[in-house]
Amino acid sequence: MTSTSTAPRTDRAAGTGEPVLSVRDLRVEYHTDAGAVRAVNGVSFDLMPGEKLGLVGESGSGKSTIALALMRMIKEPGRIAGGQILLHGRDILRLPEKEMRQVRAAEISMIPQGAMNSLNPVARIEDQIVDTLEDHSPKRVAKKELLEKAHAALESVGLRREVGRMYPHQLSGGMKQRVCIAIAVAMEPKVLIADEPTSALDVVVQRQVMGTLLRLQEELGVAVVLIGHDMGLMAQSVDRLAVMYAGKLAEVSPIREIFDDPLHPYTDLLIDSLPKLERRGTFRGIPGLPPSLHSLPPGCLFHPRCPKAMDICAEQVPPYREHRPNRFVACHLHEEGHATA
Amino acid sequence: MISRRYLVRRILLLVTVMWTAASINFFIPKLSPRDPIRERLMLAATQGGRNQTGLEAMVEAYNQQFGLDQPLWKQYLTAMLKVVRFDYGYSISQYPRTVNSIIKDALPWTLGLGLMSILIAFVIGTLLGALLGWPRCPRWLRIFVPASMLTSAVPAFVLGFLLIYLFAFQLKIFPLSGAYSRTATPEWSLEFALDIAKHAFLPACALVLFQLGGQALQMRSLMVMTVGEDYITFAEAKGLRPRRIFARYAVRNAMLPQVTGLVMSLGTFVFSTVLVETLFAYPGLGGLINGSIQVLDYNLLYGITMILVFAVCIATLIVDLIYPLLDPRIRYEKG
Amino acid sequence: MVATASQTATMLTPRSRVGRATSVLRYLRRNPLLVIGLAMFVGLILFATVGTFFIDPAKDPYPLAGPASKPPSAEHWFGTDAQGRDLFAVMVVGTRLSLKIGLLAGSIGLAIGIVLGLVSAFYGGWLDSVIRWIVDVMFTIPSFLVMVVIASLLRQYISIENMALILAAFAWPGPTRAIRAQVLSLREREFIRLARLSGMRGPEIIVRELLPNLTPFLLAGFVAALIGAVYAALGLEMLGLGSQREPTLGMTFFWMQRFSALLRNLWWWWGIPIAIICVLILSLYFISFSLDEWANPRSRRSR
Numbered sequence: 001m002t003s004t005s006t007a008p009r010t011d012r013a014a015g016t017g018e019p020v021l022s023v024r025d026l027r028v029e030y031h032t033d034a035g036a037v038r039a040v041n042g043v044s045f046d047l048m049p050g051e052k053l054g055l056v057g058e059s060g061s062g063k064s065t066i067a068l069a070l071m072r073m074i075k076e077p078g079r080i081a082g083g084q085i086l087l088h089g090r091d092i093l094r095l096p097e098k099e100m101r102q103v104r105a106a107e108i109s110m111i112p113q114g115a116m117n118s119l120n121p122v123a124r125i126e127d128q129i130v131d132t133l134e135d136h137s138p139k140r141v142a143k144k145e146l147l148e149k150a151h152a153a154l155e156s157v158g159l160r161r162e163v164g165r166m167y168p169h170q171l172s173g174g175m176k177q178r179v180c181i182a183i184a185v186a187m188e189p190k191v192l193i194a195d196e197p198t199s200a201l202d203v204v205v206q207r208q209v210m211g212t213l214l215r216l217q218e219e220l221g222v223a224v225v226l227i228g229h230d231m232g233l234m235a236q237s238v239d240r241l242a243v244m245y246a247g248k249l250a251e252v253s254p255i256r257e258i259f260d261d262p263l264h265p266y267t268d269l270l271i272d273s274l275p276k277l278e279r280r281g282t283f284r285g286i287p288g289l290p291p292s293l294h295s296l297p298p299g300c301l302f303h304p305r306c307p308k309a310m311d312i313c314a315e316q317v318p319p320y321r322e323h324r325p326n327r328f329v330a331c332h333l334h335e336e337g338h339a340t341a
Numbered sequence: 342m343i344s345r346r347y348l349v350r351r352i353l354l355l356v357t358v359m360w361t362a363a364s365i366n367f368f369i370p371k372l373s374p375r376d377p378i379r380e381r382l383m384l385a386a387t388q389g390g391r392n393q394t395g396l397e398a399m400v401e402a403y404n405q406q407f408g409l410d411q412p413l414w415k416q417y418l419t420a421m422l423k424v425v426r427f428d429y430g431y432s433i434s435q436y437p438r439t440v441n442s443i444i445k446d447a448l449p450w451t452l453g454l455g456l457m458s459i460l461i462a463f464v465i466g467t468l469l470g471a472l473l474g475w476p477r478c479p480r481w482l483r484i485f486v487p488a489s490m491l492t493s494a495v496p497a498f499v500l501g502f503l504l505i506y507l508f509a510f511q512l513k514i515f516p517l518s519g520a521y522s523r524t525a526t527p528e529w530s531l532e533f534a535l536d537i538a539k540h541a542f543l544p545a546c547a548l549v550l551f552q553l554g555g556q557a558l559q560m561r562s563l564m565v566m567t568v569g570e571d572y573i574t575f576a577e578a579k580g581l582r583p584r585r586i587f588a589r590y591a592v593r594n595a596m597l598p599q600v601t602g603l604v605m606s607l608g609t610f611v612f613s614t615v616l617v618e619t620l621f622a623y624p625g626l627g628g629l630i631n632g633s634i635q636v637l638d639y640n641l642l643y644g645i646t647m648i649l650v651f652a653v654c655i656a657t658l659i660v661d662l663i664y665p666l667l668d669p670r671i672r673y674e675k676g
Numbered sequence: 677m678v679a680t681a682s683q684t685a686t687m688l689t690p691r692s693r694v695g696r697a698t699s700v701l702r703y704l705r706r707n708p709l710l711v712i713g714l715a716m717f718v719g720l721i722l723f724a725t726v727g728t729f730f731i732d733p734a735k736d737p738y739p740l741a742g743p744a745s746k747p748p749s750a751e752h753w754f755g756t757d758a759q760g761r762d763l764f765a766v767m768v769v770g771t772r773l774s775l776k777i778g779l780l781a782g783s784i785g786l787a788i789g790i791v792l793g794l795v796s797a798f799y800g801g802w803l804d805s806v807i808r809w810i811v812d813v814m815f816t817i818p819s820f821l822v823m824v825v826i827a828s829l830l831r832q833y834i835s836i837e838n839m840a841l842i843l844a845a846f847a848w849p850g851p852t853r854a855i856r857a858q859v860l861s862l863r864e865r866e867f868i869r870l871a872r873l874s875g876m877r878g879p880e881i882i883v884r885e886l887l888p889n890l891t892p893f894l895l896a897g898f899v900a901a902l903i904g905a906v907y908a909a910l911g912l913e914m915l916g917l918g919s920q921r922e923p924t925l926g927m928t929f930f931w932m933q934r935f936s937a938l939l940r941n942l943w944w945w946w947g948i949p950i951a952i953i954c955v956l957i958l959s960l961y962f963i964s965f966s967l968d969e970w971a972n973p974r975s976r977r978s979r
Binding site for chain 2: 818820822938
């Protein structure tokens, strides 16, 4: 299942209704000894209800930071320096902490990267699902009822009820990740952020877990932000793909179109680095390293590594624009006067 | 439930500990050039003004009495058997009182003072440390961090001395030493109980202050480490109440190494109790140790040492049994 | 994403010397505790060394150096004790002696700990099990009690040196355990595997690869062993089980107790030694605390 011939998802991003999540000019800073660093530098995108948006980038590109920012869980020495995050039109960055706590898991929730350590080692699985439900309900609900819900959640991710009585160390990696998914969707949130949910798993388990995740997504109609660095996985799973580089968005387009015709040279290189059956021989990487966030290059951040760099790329930051219908890119190649085929 | 192998291993360890301590206590005096019997008799002779004729005969008689004329391996065997039976013989200095009876008199005082202070210190210290290590710790509480460092670094007996100076000598609120007033008669009355409490207060303070600081600092650093764990992040992402995350997720997990640390600190605790009791002339086991050193009563010293080693072993075993109840990872060993 | 060769090369390049020096300074600034501890400790050492110029070390710290129980005066800066010792001399010499005991015991304990810890962790197998078992036993025995037994038997024959030996005999389990744990975690890291693959043999790997990375732990372990030894020495001496002749800090406390300095209001006899003891222990403690933080950085790596 590596080719892109599996069912192309219909692109619902073309102006149908209001976005469930709207990020406007998000900026996240970290304070280090050597000064402040922008991990996320002016990122904007919309997420439609039920849509699956992928977010790729190299390590340090800022994608995990975005995940934490969306949950408003950025901690010192980091802080959200500006922008808006609109969930159903409500800017969650302006909410008091008490309300934000209610929003978490109920309206927007997260599946963590390392499920190995994301579960409380000394609490039973079912209790860890129940406590989420308990802390969100305004009045006392009978424990029995909550346990029922917990067991139902376990079954929805393909785990037996008996797993509820177990402790995390008794489960395998895949099972633990599925428990995390169960917890994340227990309250049927509108937005689900999956931060590299399968990175720590082997390929077979990866497929199972992704299968569970996508099935749930369809059943519940929840919008998903899938963060990762595996382009192949993205190709199979998402409707649209956002490519991040050094804290900024390079390109955001529907998945089919990105693979058929990548607009940003970085995207092109990323796709190229995927091993293909037809092409034997050495792997192709992307030459060079991502820039240190302390000393960013002038102009376009990617220009030192870009095979298509022009003079203007070293001077001006390319604006992030919708150059084709529903296709956003920040690259001088597509600006007037430099358009290539 | 509890893995049998785990239990067996722990008990084996403690048996080895007892055996090692007993053996050390047996062999070291044999290696020393001193002869406690002879010295004790000489001491008695000079103090009582008796002359030294017949000293040799007395030494031999005592040797026989204490079984010191047997071949070495036989002595060792009898000594080990005695330890197993908790028979420590007669006190050399307070003959014909047995070591056991002397210990029995002193034991309640040490249990009261020592046990109580370690419990108080553990409970309060751990709670304090948990709060100090929590990111949302109230600002005014933070002063306890340097305070704890001070009290946990300065040895308990120095703290005790300063307390004596301040409260017993200068302010005269508390008595200087002893477990109860010399004029009071031991009885089951409220008056006597208060008297005991007054006498126990300062030594208990010294012990508690010292321990509390250590427990608090340890728990604090454990909390800081625990708070950095992934499951805390996920707990927050789940939208749990901060109080629940604090209690059920953070403290509950940090408690495990904290309890282990308690076992580690038993050695220091014995150290502190002995010295504080000596300082306050408290008639517990610590004070007895000091006394037996002064009058060269080796039997008594040996007996107290073994009893204390045994007590530490029991305490360790109890904690070992409690631990699986706290940590499901040990309770269900890879099911 | 496939890491390119240049990426790998960047990861293995060692940090430059200059970078390391500035980071040390930065670390000091962020850790006032370490600075305070070091300052106190250095101050104490200065006191002990410079002070010797002002005393006659053969006479002053011993009984009958001056009139008994006199408060501080121009003659005797810290006064005298009930047996006529000049207290200033006692403090100067005592600090030095207590440090000497601690350093001796700590060094020996650490040395044994390094050897056993390295061997145990590196070679594993039954050797590791045996060493670990012995360490566990040593840890459970309340070592203070056994030291009391041993010391009370030696009584008059106790000297600075053999007290240090007794302390060292019980000081080594701690470092052994700590170093073993650290070596075990380092052993599985890539650079050790690289060393093995490149043909280095056991002892060479230990010396050239492991030891440099163990430095923070060795330092922390040394200071910890030092503190433990000083503590234990103080405890033994307070019971009167120290050198009967030499004026160590703990023995001063013992004599002071014996002669009821508190009740007789000889404040200089108990106040000054307690102050010096506190300075010594606190300084070591602060240093140890900071070193522990260095050896176990608690902050998680940012993603």
